Amino acid sequence: MHSFTEENYLKVIFHLFQVQKMPVQTNAIAGKLNTRAASVTDMLKKLADKKLINYIRYQGVTLTEQGKSTAIQIIRRHRLWEVFLVEKLNFGWDEVHDIAEELEHVGYQPLIERLDKFLGYPKRDPHGDLIPDSSGEFEIAVQTGLLELPENTRAIIIGVTEHSSPYLKHLEKLGLTIGESLLIEGITSYDGTLELNCAGKKISISRKVAQHILVSTKNQ
């Protein structure tokens, strides 16, 4: 259907739009895909011809309904494969992203539906990201950035917004993994370092580390 490359462009446009909520710029795409602005312009014309994006020269792009639905299917595949790799093949959460980047392009609908069933219809991937259902619907995420909470709040880690292996390994070493409950015991006034209590252990983390942690304050 769509080439490997086209799929990667759609996915990147989807993610960038989610963050910025503004038409996505050529340079931003080039940055994410490690390519040049000129190459991006070429591909944008192609995707516009295929009615996958709305593209006006110099104005950035948004996904059409068709483009959005395609992007979501790719994200669904990516996240389901990540669950498979962690739950069934016992990979660490820091090892699976790159493998899933390849597996996500194996496009045969029944494969994904059966994989989903085999995995027990998981709601979230190993990084806490929501997995869209087969019709492309996401559950509504009830989540807050750890940095937004005041002192003396209790929260449960439900996700991370940074998927690099060094970062995830670091969190794991600190014991800050998904599902863990924590209490913000203090926020240092000088540099904002967070003093946490997690599973009875005192941990202090910088704002740089904390900024990518998503938590839930529901169910205490």
Place this chain on the structure above:
Amino acid sequence: MHSFTEENYLKVIFHLFQVQKMPVQTNAIAGKLNTRAASVTDMLKKLADKKLINYIRYQGVTLTEQGKSTAIQIIRRHRLWEVFLVEKLNFGWDEVHDIAEELEHVGYQPLIERLDKFLGYPKRDPHGDLIPDSSGEFEIAVQTGLLELPENTRAIIIGVTEHSSPYLKHLEKLGLTIGESLLIEGITSYDGTLELNCAGKKISISRKVAQHILVSTKNQ
């Protein structure tokens, strides 16, 4: 490492050489890959440059040790994914080949080793083909073509040499699946039709159907 396309050429050369035990001809490769002889020649030059094949103009090709080992790794991936699709995702043996054609190109060694472990180190794929181990060694296949046996022989179906969905569906309808035990009750002298007894049921199959069935006569 190697492109999708290069991997497919290596796999095809490996398979053709196994059948013919002679240097593989340009046209034969073109036939298997649904491409043109001229395209094959181009690719053969490239593979020869990469020391994956031994290529002399007009003389056909053989795989180098490196090419052979690469081809075997791809076959290993293909067959392990087929086992996964049948055993874990409950696909039929006639549905998995095309999906495995895509999955086999996801090349990350630890993925395949963990998949192998997860599947319990299977020896054969759903079509009875042997799965090479991680060092590329095949078990020795003790198998005979069903057409080579005389009347009144008992045998067990251990594989098929034709993987198309219509053929496999046909066998399944007849109850001729892997592991089934059968008795050759007669061979019609006029057109060679085989009269089989399989699981108490009398079945007659043409030579065209029988020619792709592999059996074992060991263990009765």
Place this chain on the structure above:
DNA sequence: TTTTAATTTTAGATAAATCTAAAAAAAATT
């Protein structure tokens, strides 16, 4: 051993995805 047929290779084109360098447009500064 010619002649014919089949196979394989070259020559030259094309399509997809990329690039660099230069031009054009938009945004930010003075």
Place this chain on the structure above:
DNA sequence: AATTTTTTTTAGATTTATCTAAAATTAAAA
């Protein structure tokens, strides 16, 4: 408002894998 900077687009090449048509080589038949 004019100038500078940033961003984006075009123009023109390059790389990879493919193709058709014609030439070269090998194999088969007469």
